[in-house]
Amino acid sequence: MKLRGPDRGAIAFLAPYLIGTLALVLLPALLTFRYAFTDFTGLGQGGFTGLANLRRLYDDPFFHASLRASAIHVMIAVPLRLGLAVGLALLLAAPRRGGRWYRLAVYLPTVIPDVALALLFLWVLNPVYGPLNQLLGLLGLPQPTWLAEIAGARAGVILMLLFPIGEAFLVVLATRRAIGARLYEAAALEGARPWQQLRRITLPLLAPVLALLAIRDVALSLQSTFVPAYVLTDGGPLFATLYVPIYVFDQAFEFLGFGYSAMITLVVLAVTLLLVVGQLLLVRRWRAWRVLR
Amino acid sequence: MTVRFENVTKTFATANQPAVDQLDLVVGDGELLTVVGPSGCGKTTALRLLAGLDDPTSGRLHVDGRDVTDEPPHRRDVAMVFQDLALFPHLSARENVAFGPRVRGERGPALDRRIEELGDRLGMRAALDRYPDQLSGGERQRVALARAMVRSPRAYLLDEPLSDLDAQLRVRARAEIVELQREIGATMIYVTHDQAEAMTMGDRVAVLAEGRLQQVGPPVQVYDEPANLVVAGFVGSPPMNLLDGGSTTGRLLGGRPGEVVGVRPEHLVVDPDGRLAATVVVVERLGSETVLWVVGSDGIRLAVRTDPHRAVAPRDTVRLAPTPRRIHRFDAVSGVRR
Numbered sequence: 001m002k003l004r005g006p007d008r009g010a011i012a013f014l015a016p017y018l019i020g021t022l023a024l025v026l027l028p029a030l031l032t033f034r035y036a037f038t039d040f041t042g043l044g045q046g047g048f049t050g051l052a053n054l055r056r057l058y059d060d061p062f063f064h065a066s067l068r069a070s071a072i073h074v075m076i077a078v079p080l081r082l083g084l085a086v087g088l089a090l091l092l093a094a095p096r097r098g099g100r101w102y103r104l105a106v107y108l109p110t111v112i113p114d115v116a117l118a119l120l121f122l123w124v125l126n127p128v129y130g131p132l133n134q135l136l137g138l139l140g141l142p143q144p145t146w147l148a149e150i151a152g153a154r155a156g157v158i159l160m161l162l163f164p165i166g167e168a169f170l171v172v173l174a175t176r177r178a179i180g181a182r183l184y185e186a187a188a189l190e191g192a193r194p195w196q197q198l199r200r201i202t203l204p205l206l207a208p209v210l211a212l213l214a215i216r217d218v219a220l221s222l223q224s225t226f227v228p229a230y231v232l233t234d235g236g237p238l239f240a241t242l243y244v245p246i247y248v249f250d251q252a253f254e255f256l257g258f259g260y261s262a263m264i265t266l267v268v269l270a271v272t273l274l275l276v277v278g279q280l281l282l283v284r285r286w287r288a289w290r291v292l293r
Numbered sequence: 294m295t296v297r298f299e300n301v302t303k304t305f306a307t308a309n310q311p312a313v314d315q316l317d318l319v320v321g322d323g324e325l326l327t328v329v330g331p332s333g334c335g336k337t338t339a340l341r342l343l344a345g346l347d348d349p350t351s352g353r354l355h356v357d358g359r360d361v362t363d364e365p366p367h368r369r370d371v372a373m374v375f376q377d378l379a380l381f382p383h384l385s386a387r388e389n390v391a392f393g394p395r396v397r398g399e400r401g402p403a404l405d406r407r408i409e410e411l412g413d414r415l416g417m418r419a420a421l422d423r424y425p426d427q428l429s430g431g432e433r434q435r436v437a438l439a440r441a442m443v444r445s446p447r448a449y450l451l452d453e454p455l456s457d458l459d460a461q462l463r464v465r466a467r468a469e470i471v472e473l474q475r476e477i478g479a480t481m482i483y484v485t486h487d488q489a490e491a492m493t494m495g496d497r498v499a500v501l502a503e504g505r506l507q508q509v510g511p512p513v514q515v516y517d518e519p520a521n522l523v524v525a526g527f528v529g530s531p532p533m534n535l536l537d538g539g540s541t542t543g544r545l546l547g548g549r550p551g552e553v554v555g556v557r558p559e560h561l562v563v564d565p566d567g568r569l570a571a572t573v574v575v576v577e578r579l580g581s582e583t584v585l586w587v588v589g590s591d592g593i594r595l596a597v598r599t600d601p602h603r604a605v606a607p608r609d610t611v612r613l614a615p616t617p618r619r620i621h622r623f624d625a626v627s628g629v630r631r
């Protein structure tokens with residue numbers, strides 16, 4: 001294929017990303033694939049061990065615990081994060097006094113580095129002097145010891161991850177604003193109340209975008225547990241927050257099981273793919289999907 | 294059932310001039326009133342006020358003798374067809390039509406039957422199960438109409454519903470709308486910027502400009518006796534020739550200083566004995582008629598409507614005679630007809 005001017009320019013612009021993707025994503029991915037079938041420890045060569053890592057995984061109670069922790073997290077965190085982002089976006093989409101400051105406030109936690117947010121939550125969730133328990137105490141509500149309990153630690157991580165939802169918030173905000181005001185006027189003339197407008201117009205028209213965001217958030221939530229678990233709980237108590245990324249990290253860098261952690265990564269990748277493809281198949285059956293496609 | 298605007302004014306917060314200025318207008322039972330005016334004249338705003346989509350700054354709105362100014366849109370029992378039609382893109386034509394009845398809790402075979410009858414009546418039954426993006430412009434416009442008709446409202450408000458159709462389809466659709474309106478005997482307000490549409494469709498025509506009602510009356514009356522310069526200049530195509538009564542050409546047409554003389558293109562007759570000599574600039578042959586654009590000795594440009602086969606070419610000199618008693622006079626300052 002002969003390249004003409006603009007194409008060459010485009011390739012020049014894309015080159016850094018191409019190189020970055022190759023060197024930092026594709027190459028390590030290929031290496032991971034290879035390591036998964038070896039007993040590589042990070043030192044030396046490591047010998048080919050066939051499916052030994054997979055067999056080990058199958059019988060590994062810690063892996064099962066970590067899969068369970070991640071699954072519980074995704075099942076609770078994704079609907080909550082999405083629901084919050086959609087709710088806030090719809091609430092703040094209409095022009096109102098000071099609206100931009102509210103929107104800014106929703107987006108702001110997203111730009112805080114994970115580690116900083118996690119350190120902040122270490123303080124927020126402190127059972128003795130943390131503001132959360134002080135507030136609960138003021139309201140006469142029970143004050144859990146948060147990170148020292150199984151449910152409390154999982155809830156704490158979810159709570160922290162309910163804040164960086166700015167991207168989904170922005171996408172829903174923009175999509176909602178792209179729906180013509182005329183549709184709502186037509187609906188109002190026909191007697192549709194606000195909640196009927198939400199159910200019959202807004203949500204169906206947002207559906208394709210919501211589906212994409214949900215798919216994305218499943219993949220994201222499988223990954224994003226690493227920093228909060230690392231800073232807040234280190235997988236505890238009783239492996240309640242030993243999410244898969246933490247377990248992969250522990251295996252690779254604490255126990256020098258590069259080969260084994262590579263196999264875990266592969267399995268999680270396969271599970272993620274399965275979830276994403278499953279969601280896509282489900283979503284494609286929706287009629288609304290074809291509208292905004 | 295009647296519709297009444299009582300001294301209605303709407304000033305938007307961002308504007309310093311009212312969009313609708315002290316509008317007083319009554320639409321009679323079963324009447325088709327067309328509202329016409331240049332873009333930005335307030336005609337759409339007037340419709341939205343009546344529908345309840347905007348609140349008037351002052352004045353009252355009445356539907357069938359009932360003051361509906363403070364009622365929400367769906368209690369006014371008026372249906373509106375929007376310029377962009379506002380069909381719900383995620384619903385089929387059938388579901389679009391059923392939207393209103395469904396939100397009001399109506400469903401079942403009776404509703405289905407009514408929708409199919411409407412489909413037959415509007416000649417779009419085959420399109421009922423397609424989605425708006427699969428429909429032609431004409432079909433979309435029919436779906437919007439069916440959505441308005443399905444609940445038999447007291448009044449129909451149509452806001453330039455034909456503006457997206459091509460010219461041929463438009464002429465047909467406007468005849469169909471008039472026929473439909475006669476058939477169901479509904480009160481209808483039809484907003485358009487197309488004066489031909491307004492004149493051909495309306496029992497009466499209301500001309501709006503700068504938020505103010507300039508004139509309202511039967512089409513022929515508005516055409517023959519425009520109340521002021523705005524109406525004279527807007528209604529008719531090509532529009533009425535309007536010239537300074539003190540100019541040479543103006544005086545030849547019987548004008549006096551301090552007034553504006555108006556003469557319609559068809560009331561300037563090519564006549565070898567005519568007082569007015571002018572040079573032809575452009576010849577527009579439309580088939581059924583020919584329009585000459587001529588320039589008088591003082592540089593004033595006039596449109597002349599003449600028979601289609603007249604042998605005339607640019608740079609020819611023609612003599613023109615105005616038809617007696619067809620000269621309009623307007624006050625040069627106020628613009629009001631004298």
